[in-house]
Amino acid sequence: MHFGAERTFAVRPLLFAAALTLALAACTSNTSSSVQSGDASGGTVVTLSGLAFSPTTLTVKAGTTVTFQNKDTVDHTVTNGKDGKPDANAAFDKNLSVGQSVDITFSTAGTFNVTCKIHSTMNMTVTVQ
Numbered sequence: 001m002h003f004g005a006e007r008t009f010a011v012r013p014l015l016f017a018a019a020l021t022l023a024l025a026a027c028t029s030n031t032s033s034s035v036q037s038g039d040a041s042g043g044t045v046v047t048l049s050g051l052a053f054s055p056t057t058l059t060v061k062a063g064t065t066v067t068f069q070n071k072d073t074v075d076h077t078v079t080n081g082k083d084g085k086p087d088a089n090a091a092f093d094k095n096l097s098v099g100q101s102v103d104i105t106f107s108t109a110g111t112f113n114v115t116c117k118i119h120s121t122m123n124m125t126v127t128v129q
């Protein structure tokens with residue numbers, strides 16, 4: 001029993017070291033500093049495809065412009081709201097035809113629900129810091 005417990009314990013640092021090596025390799029192979037999404041310099045993209053937003057959660061800095069791209073085969077909207085219903089004072093509500101894209105700048109900190117008025121199951125959240 002005691003021997004078995006010791007063996008398990010000895011294996012863990014090895015696994016941790018391996019995981020750390022992988023993580024470091026992933027970091028060093030990426031020469032860009034814009035790994036984190038939500039860079040205020042822009043370039044943040046949300047794709048609408050398969051009746052879903054991707055990603056479904058996004059964190060950006062205030063002032064970031066997010067480009068929503070409709071790569072689906074049907075039209076969508078990019079609407080501040082939830083479950084297909086716009087918020088009372090929706091900060092944005094844009095139609096997005098097939099193949100089109102729309103830029104939305106998030107200048108105020110807070111959490112913004114995003115939905116599609118045509119497909120109520122399409123939901124995502126943008127957190128602005």
Ligand SMILES: [Cu+2]
Nearest residue numbers: 076116118119
């Ligand atoms: Cu839709």
